[in-house]
Amino acid sequence: MRHAVWLIVAVFSSQVCCRTSIGFELQVGAAIVDVTPNQLPVLVNGGMTSRSVDQVKTHVNARALVLDDGQERIGIVVVDSCMVPKHLADEAKQLIETRTSLRADRILISATHTHTAPSSMGALGTDADPNYVPFLRQKLAEAMVAAEANLRPAQVGWGSAMAPEFTALRRWVRRPDRVALDPFGNPTVRANMHAASNPDDAIGPSGPEDPQLSMIAFQTLDGKPLAVLSNFSMHYFGDSAISADYFGLFCDGLQAHLSESEAGSGGDLQPVAIMSHGCSGDIWRRDYMQRRAVAEGTIDEYAQGLLGVATKVYDSIEYQSDATLSMLETRLKLRYRTPDAQRLEWAQRIVQELDGELPKTQPEIYAREQVFLHEMQETEVVLQAIRIGDIAIATTPNETYALTGLKLKRQSPLERTMIIELANGGDGYIPPPEQHVLGGYNTWAARSAGLEETAEPKIVAADLRLLEQVCRRPRRSLTQSRGPATQALLAAKPLHYWRLDEMSGPAAVDCANGQSNAFYEAGVIFFLEGPESLTPRNKDRFTQADEVNRCAHFAGGRLAAQLTQLDQDYHVSLSVWNGMPIDARPVTGWFFSRDQPYSLTDSGVHVGLSGSDGGLPGRIIVQVGSEPVRIGTTAIERWSWHRVAIVKSSDRLSVYLDGGTEPEVSVMLPDTVATPSHHFYFGGRSDNDSNWQGCLDEIAVFDHAAR
Numbered sequence: 001m002r003h004a005v006w007l008i009v010a011v012f013s014s015q016v017c018c019r020t021s022i023g024f025e026l027q028v029g030a031a032i033v034d035v036t037p038n039q040l041p042v043l044v045n046g047g048m049t050s051r052s053v054d055q056v057k058t059h060v061n062a063r064a065l066v067l068d069d070g071q072e073r074i075g076i077v078v079v080d081s082c083m084v085p086k087h088l089a090d091e092a093k094q095l096i097e098t099r100t101s102l103r104a105d106r107i108l109i110s111a112t113h114t115h116t117a118p119s120s121m122g123a124l125g126t127d128a129d130p131n132y133v134p135f136l137r138q139k140l141a142e143a144m145v146a147a148e149a150n151l152r153p154a155q156v157g158w159g160s161a162m163a164p165e166f167t168a169l170r171r172w173v174r175r176p177d178r179v180a181l182d183p184f185g186n187p188t189v190r191a192n193m194h195a196a197s198n199p200d201d202a203i204g205p206s207g208p209e210d211p212q213l214s215m216i217a218f219q220t221l222d223g224k225p226l227a228v229l230s231n232f233s234m235h236y237f238g239d240s241a242i243s244a245d246y247f248g249l250f251c252d253g254l255q256a257h258l259s260e261s262e263a264g265s266g267g268d269l270q271p272v273a274i275m276s277h278g279c280s281g282d283i284w285r286r287d288y289m290q291r292r293a294v295a296e297g298t299i300d301e302y303a304q305g306l307l308g309v310a311t312k313v314y315d316s317i318e319y320q321s322d323a324t325l326s327m328l329e330t331r332l333k334l335r336y337r338t339p340d341a342q343r344l345e346w347a348q349r350i351v352q353e354l355d356g357e358l359p360k361t362q363p364e365i366y367a368r369e370q371v372f373l374h375e376m377q378e379t380e381v382v383l384q385a386i387r388i389g390d391i392a393i394a395t396t397p398n399e400t401y402a403l404t405g406l407k408l409k410r411q412s413p414l415e416r417t418m419i420i421e422l423a424n425g426g427d428g429y430i431p432p433p434e435q436h437v438l439g440g441y442n443t444w445a446a447r448s449a450g451l452e453e454t455a456e457p458k459i460v461a462a463d464l465r466l467l468e469q470v471c472r473r474p475r476r477s478l479t480q481s482r483g484p485a486t487q488a489l490l491a492a493k494p495l496h497y498w499r500l501d502e503m504s505g506p507a508a509v510d511c512a513n514g515q516s517n518a519f520y521e522a523g524v525i526f527f528l529e530g531p532e533s534l535t536p537r538n539k540d541r542f543t544q545a546d547e548v549n550r551c552a553h554f555a556g557g558r559l560a561a562q563l564t565q566l567d568q569d570y571h572v573s574l575s576v577w578n579g580m581p582i583d584a585r586p587v588t589g590w591f592f593s594r595d596q597p598y599s600l601t602d603s604g605v606h607v608g609l610s611g612s613d614g615g616l617p618g619r620i621i622v623q624v625g626s627e628p629v630r631i632g633t634t635a636i637e638r639w640s641w642h643r644v645a646i647v648k649s650s651d652r653l654s655v656y657l658d659g660g661t662e663p664e665v666s667v668m669l670p671d672t673v674a675t676p677s678h679h680f681y682f683g684g685r686s687d688n689d690s691n692w693q694g695c696l697d698e699i700a701v702f703d704h705a706a707r
Contacts, residue, residue, distance in 0.1 A: 026323050028154035028218040029066045030227035030272035031146030035079060035139040036060050036242065037118050037132050044241045045126035046082045046115030048365060050358045053241040060117050060244050063251065063274040064143035065218075065227055066102070066151060067388065072325040074386060075102045075144050076229065078276050079136070080244040081111040083426025085121040086382060086397065088133060092140040099141055100148045105329045108384055108395060109140060110423035113277045114245035115236050121426045123448045125358055125365045150269060153221050157317035158391050158416045160214040163309045166302070167234040169205035169402075170284035172196040173438060173525075173555045175580065176693065182444060183366040184343065190555060191438035196288035203579030203693045204553055204639070205289070206438065207282055208527045209233070210402040210409075213309055214418050216391055217317050225258040225271040230310060231418045233278030233402055234285055237299045247275045249303035250310070257311050276420045279405030281398070281429050281442060289639065323389025326470040332462050334427075335378045335452045337445045339370040347371050369446035379451075382424035383459060385466035392417040392471055394463045397425030398451075399442075403432055403527055407460050407503050410478055413471035430456040434505060437522045438555060457504070478503065480550060483541035485532065489573075489700050495565060496701040499542070501550040503527050508552075508559055512700075523557025523691075524683065526550075530697040531575040531641035542698055551575070551697035554591075554683035558691060559699075561680045569705040571647040574682065578609055578638055579694035582618035587611045587690040592646055595677050595686035602626055602672035606685050607646055607655055608692070609636065620644070620655050620664040625672050632657070632664030641697075649705035656707070 041054040060080035067074045075096065093104040118132040172195040174180065180189035196202040210233045218226040230250070237246040244251075254273035285302065339347060347370035350363065359365040386393040392414040396404070398421060405419040429442040429449040436443050436453045443449060464475050480501040482490070489497060490512065497512035503526055507516035530551030532540045543549045552559070572592065580588050588609040595604030602625040610621045610631050620632035634657055636642055645656040647663075654663035677686075682699055684691030 025070065025153050026156060026321060027068045027151045028226050029147045029150035029152065030218070031064050031143055031150055032272055033062045033064070033139050033143035033146060034059050035062050035136055037135065039131050042132055042242070043119040043126055043129040044116060045119035045121065045123050047126065048362065049125040049360055050127065055240070055242065057240050057243040058248055060114070060242060061248065062140055062143040063272055064147035065229060065274065066144065066147040067325055068151060069323070069325040072327060073102055073106060074325055074327050075100070075107040075147070077108070077140055077143050078110050078112060078274050079140065080114050080248060081117045081120050081136070082113055082115055083121045083123065083422055084109060084111045086380070086425035086427070088120055088137060089424050092137050095137065095141040096144045099145050102144065102148070106327050107144070108386070108420070108423055110276055110395070110420050111426065112244065112247040112275060113236055113280070113422055114243065114247055116239050116241035116243040116245060118242065123426070124369070124446060125360070152226070154218045154226055155221060155319040155321035156323045156388055156391070157217045157319040158215065159217065159313040159317040160212055161309050161313045162211045163213045163232070163306060164209070164211040166306050167209055167211050167232070167283055167285060168287035169207060169209050169282060170194055170235065170286065171206045171282040171440065171442060172202040172288060173204055173206050173553070173579070174202055175584065176556060177585065182439060183362040188439035190440070191435070192440035193442070199288065200581060202288070203555065204695065205528065206435065206525055206553070207401055207403045208406060208529065208550070209283060210279060210405050213306070213313065215310065215313055215317065216388065216418065217314060217319070219319060221321060225261055227272040227274065228254060228258065228314060229274045229276060230254070231276045231278050231420060232306070233280045233283050233405065235280040235283050237285065237302055239299055246299055246303045246306070249300060250275050250306055253303060253307040254310055254314070257307070257314065261315070276418070277422055279396070279400040279402050279419055279421050281401045283402055320389055326387040327384065328466050328470050329382060329384045330462055330466060331380050331382055332458065333378060333380050334455050334458065336373045336376055336450045337452060338373050338377060339445070343370055344374055366444060366446060369450070372447055373445060373450050379427065381427050381459065383462050383466060384424065385463060385470045387414070387470040390414055390416060392467055394419050394467055395423035396421050396430070396459055396463070397423055397427045398430040398459070399428060400430060401432060401435070403503065404430065404456055404460060406527065408463055411464055411475045412467050413473040413475055417467070427451060430459060432456045432504065434522070434525055438525070481544040481547045483543045484539045485542045486698070489698070492702070494700040495703045496561070496563065498559070498699045500552040500697050500699065501527070502552070518559050518561035520552070520559055521557035523555050524559070525553045525555060528553050528695060530695070531577070549697070551577070551695045553695050554692045556691055558684035559682040559696070562678050563680050563701065564678045566678070566701070566703060567676070569649050571645060571702050571705055571707060572699065573643065573645045574699040575641055575643050575697040577641050577695035578636065580638070582609070582638060583612045585611050585690065586613040587621070588618065589690055589692040589694065590685040591683060591692040591696060593681040593685040595679065597679055598687060600687050601677070602670070603676050604686060605653060605673065605676070607644070608685070608690070620657060622653065622655055622665045622667050624653065624667055625670055627667070627670065630665045630667050634664060645707055647705050647707060
């Protein structure tokens with residue numbers, strides 16, 4: 001077996017040498033083809049109900065790239081469309097294959113996701129425009145033919161920057177007492193888009209954002225711009241149809257910058273700028289946390305602001321001329337979440353009453369969608385990975401959450417990795433599995449969000465396998481860096497230390513001993529921004545200065561652990577962030593509990609935050625057995641991080657806040673606590689009453705009372 005491995009390595013090495021010796025070089029061609037419909041009015045999708053328009057505000061385009069290194073030829077086209085269905089993408093690829101030297105499985109077709117473009121795919125209340133679909137198919141082929149005709153020797157470079165002021169989380173978790181109804185009449189909506197437009201309704205964002213603006217730039221060997229493929233995660237700005245939205249304005253502005261740079265590419269060939277859609281399923285431009293001023297002006301001002309970041313990135317890019325290419329594709333079968341018999345009967349009755357008319361209300365729209373899902377049952381999604389030198393691209397055919405994009409970027413074998421969503425299909429939202437528990441529009445079963453609950457991890461796994469193959473190296477490990485505060489905690493030798501930096505459940509990794517003896521329940525979401533991520537004081541940071549610290553968001557679920565080694569003195573330190581208005585319920589929330597499961601006993605110890613009971617909301621509270629609740633003195637501001645230390649020493653329990661030397665609460669323990677439970681809960685009480693609605697992080701447990 002060892003001889004076989006060395007033979008493969010030797011053959012690959014000889015191929016690389018052979019390619020270099022006979023002078024293979026990277027060639028790049030780019031082109032833009034106008035795909036504005038020639039027949040108006042035209043259907044436009046992106047909304048709940050059907051609409052048609054007969055005006056064109058801005059033209060919509062297909063922007064294409066062809067790459068060739070002498071052995072591999074790859075085509076990429078990004079079109080101004082809300083979504084392009086897989087059957088249309090496949091038909092266009094077959095047509096391209098007959099007109100070019102490109103193979104169908106070496107072509108990537110993706111949509112920008114403008115909500116003001118002609119409809120090429122049926123979704124919710126809108127059908128595909130029957131006249132536009134064949135027109136678009138031809139134009140996609142024309143774009144690739146034109147790009148191939150423009151092939152010329154080139155070099156490639158990568159650039160990126162963070163642009164947090166231009167993107168933010170739009171999906172927020174609702175308060176447990178403000179759960180909304182879904183289209184089927186059930187109270188299932190714990191999270192939804194723009195839930196925080198009324199901050200009193202919501203507790204916090206449902207996931208992380210990804211503010212990275214990345215670019216793959218191509219220029220001639222003498223330094224003249226040829227093309228730039230950009231990528232950013234912001235859903236869309238919103239414009240009047242027909243329009244390419246901010247994607248088109250960004251491309252036009254960047255092309256102007258390229259033309260000015262080094263006098264363009266020379267001759268009559270103009271450089272091409274392309275903006276592909278990053279992972280934006282739960283992303284928009286408004287920052288409901290108001291931590292920063294996300295652009296609230298006009299669409300032109302937004303595009304110009306993002307261009308300001310992009311041009312600085314572009315002007316700093318360095319290039320290489322010896323990049324080789326690799327591309328692979330796989331097709332993955334996935335099931336739809338089809339209706340049960342009761343829901344199907346309800347849906348069929350409503351559709352029958354429509355009598356061929358398009359649906360107008362949410363129940364009508366989702367009834368029709370249930371019939372579609374029942375008829376389809378399953379589908380096949382297309383996934384791809386591309387390597388361009390030391391740069392990687394992975395695709396998803398979905399409206400993908402930012403967390404999913406971060407999973408792929410952070411585990412990709414290559415640090416320089418771009419994720420393009422809505423590529424080679426429009427298979428709807430793929431929430432990570434834990435998001436389905438919270439419900440909301442992104443999870444309601446329809447063609448726009450109908451794949452099985454495990455679709456997201458299956459797609460991530462398949463993409464990572466493709467990336468490993470095209471990059472010829474293993475994926476990177478998910479390890480959060482250790483800042484000064486983390487190192488100090490570890491130096492104190494905790495019995496357990498959970499950093500809560502996981503991207504998924506159910507296990508929380510104990511970085512004190514490498515075990516996984518704590519487990520997340522349903523109702524916990526992952527990888528949000530944690531404490532001390534933005535502090536200027538380096539000694540307080542849990543991560544290195546260039547990395548965001550991550551935490552878990554508790555929305556009804558808990559972290560449960562059995563800690564059999566803790567019998568006598570101990571102390572627990574953890575960071576807490578409350579999302580509830582502090583006077584919204586009698587107890588704002590319990591974040592620590594030690595007691596028997598599903599019950600309150602005389603030996604139980606519970607720590608949380610006071611609510612409307614007692615007239616002193618937002619303060620540390622302690623409950624011991626059947627003793628009265630004790631309330632602390634300091635009011636804690638909502639949506640702010642605080643460090644709490646819970647110290648059990650002999651017959652006393654004391655709780656300290658933010659490193660203070662005097663306890664917020666100190667309680668004498670009754671004799672009943674002498675034989676405590678080994679069951680520990682973080683993010684809720686043992687009986688699940690008034691569980692924590694907010695974030696926790698950096699939980700350290702010590703088997704002694706010293707702080």
